[in-house]
Amino acid sequence: MQSVMTSGPSLEADSISIFRSILPGLESSKHKGQAGKIAVVGGCREYTGAPYFSAISALKIGADLSHVFCTKDAAPVIKSYSPELIVHPILEESYSIRDEDKSSISAKVIAEVEKWMERFDCLVVGPGLGRDPFLLDCVSNIMKHARECNVPMVIDGDGLYLVTNCLDLVSGYPLAVLTPNLNEYKRLVQKVLNSEVNDENGTDQLLSLAKGIGGVTILRKGKSDFVSDGKTACAVSVYGSPRRCGGQGDILSGSVAVFLSWARQCADKGEVSMNPTILGCVAGSALLRKAASMAFDNKKRSTLTGDIIECLGRSLQEICPV
Numbered sequence: 001m002q003s004v005m006t007s008g009p010s011l012e013a014d015s016i017s018i019f020r021s022i023l024p025g026l027e028s029s030k031h032k033g034q035a036g037k038i039a040v041v042g043g044c045r046e047y048t049g050a051p052y053f054s055a056i057s058a059l060k061i062g063a064d065l066s067h068v069f070c071t072k073d074a075a076p077v078i079k080s081y082s083p084e085l086i087v088h089p090i091l092e093e094s095y096s097i098r099d100e101d102k103s104s105i106s107a108k109v110i111a112e113v114e115k116w117m118e119r120f121d122c123l124v125v126g127p128g129l130g131r132d133p134f135l136l137d138c139v140s141n142i143m144k145h146a147r148e149c150n151v152p153m154v155i156d157g158d159g160l161y162l163v164t165n166c167l168d169l170v171s172g173y174p175l176a177v178l179t180p181n182l183n184e185y186k187r188l189v190q191k192v193l194n195s196e197v198n199d200e201n202g203t204d205q206l207l208s209l210a211k212g213i214g215g216v217t218i219l220r221k222g223k224s225d226f227v228s229d230g231k232t233a234c235a236v237s238v239y240g241s242p243r244r245c246g247g248q249g250d251i252l253s254g255s256v257a258v259f260l261s262w263a264r265q266c267a268d269k270g271e272v273s274m275n276p277t278i279l280g281c282v283a284g285s286a287l288l289r290k291a292a293s294m295a296f297d298n299k300k301r302s303t304l305t306g307d308i309i310e311c312l313g314r315s316l317q318e319i320c321p322v
């Protein structure tokens with residue numbers, strides 16, 4: 001088994017060894033789907049970029065198929081960004097429906113997702129989801145179903161807003177990964193630990209938070225990214241970019257979903273013994289940061305999320321050449 005940490009007291013994860021142990025080979029005997037089928041639940045009237053960034057990143061890293069489950073308004077927009085994505089216009093926000101239709105629409109949403117669920121290796125819940133109460137109610141049902149089917153979930157953005165208000169959706173589910181940014185982490189700490197974020201004891205607090213939610217994995221984003229499942233903790237400080245343009249967290253969610261799926265395949269074959277959710281987080285974070293640094297070298301102050309996505313392939317190639 002590879003070690004996830006570098007030697008010594010440093011928390012820094014050995015991301016290069018992790019990449020090398022979980023990246024699948026590109027053999028001609030493989031068929032479509034074996035490298036991963038990812039679904040993003042997100043995208044509403046306001047936000048169409050976030051689910052696109054997440055879903056296209058999953059493909060660019062090496063997943064075979066990437067789906068998006070979004071609102072009816074958002075779907076044609078997301079489809080127009082890319083013909084590579086499979087887009088399901090199934091969600092509805094309160095403004096577009098009548099109260100008396102809510103229960104039948106809710107049943108239709110879950111029936112539609114049920115048809116697909118068993119095929120997915122990982123869901124990403126939340127990029128650009130918005131906060132409409134009816135829509136979030138339907139997404140709660142999707143999450144309950146994913147959990148019944150043992151499908152891993154990466155929860156980000158408005159998915160974290162939902163989960164912070166209803167911790168039971170993920171509590172005690174070892175295949176849940178939460179990827180909070182500064183604001184989202186603050187809200188989780190307040191809700192679960194009933195305290196403020198304490199940076200002096202940041203690792204202990206992160207361990208307590210992950211344990212407090214029953215052993216889910218948390219990737220706390222920031223200057224360094226910190227990862228814990230309540231038992232161990234590690235950090236990723238690979239040099240990234242000084243630009244903080246919106247959307248980098250969305251790349252990260254798609255990236256973690258793919259690496260987590262690959263790490264689970266390796267764990268099933270007994271090739272790794274470390275928690276696959278931790279391996280997925282470390283690899284996802286290290287890749288995004290490396291790609292961000294490469295994009296910044298090219299574009300400097302005008303670096304945007306699309307530029308970082310364009311560098312995902314070259315970053316992977318430098319780590320594990322094909």
Ligand SMILES: NC(=O)C1=CN([C@@H]2O[C@H](COP(=O)(O)OP(=O)(O)OC[C@H]3O[C@@H](n4cnc5c(N)ncnc54)[C@H](O)[C@@H]3O)[C@@H](O)[C@H]2O)[C@@H](O)CC1
Pocket residue numbers: 046047048049050051126127128129130131156157158181183184246247249250
């Ligand atoms: N191009 C895009 O479509 C992008 C969309 N994004 C999406 O934007 C949404 C918000 O993410 P942020 O990173 O800004 O979240 P944050 O929680 O960091 O929000 C920033 C600030 O806005 C407030 N806020 C956000 N939504 C609110 C609401 N509905 N009502 C009241 N206050 C609200 C928060 O309390 C906070 O003060 C997520 O769904 C996220 O995925 C981001 O991922 C960035 C890119």
Ligand SMILES: Nc1ncnc2c1ncn2[C@@H]1O[C@H](COP(=O)(O)OP(=O)(O)OP(=O)(O)O)[C@@H](O)[C@H]1O
Pocket residue numbers: 157180181182221222223224225240241244245246247248249250251252285288289
């Ligand atoms: N100060 C920083 N220095 C270096 N890298 C950072 C810094 N802050 C964030 N990052 C990197 O950017 C990635 C996205 O983190 P960020 O906090 O921007 O997420 P977010 O707010 O959810 O993004 P999004 O706009 O997609 O919603 C993280 O994986 C992290 O590695």
Ligand SMILES: [Mg+2]
Pocket residue numbers: 156157181249250
């Ligand atoms: Mg975000």
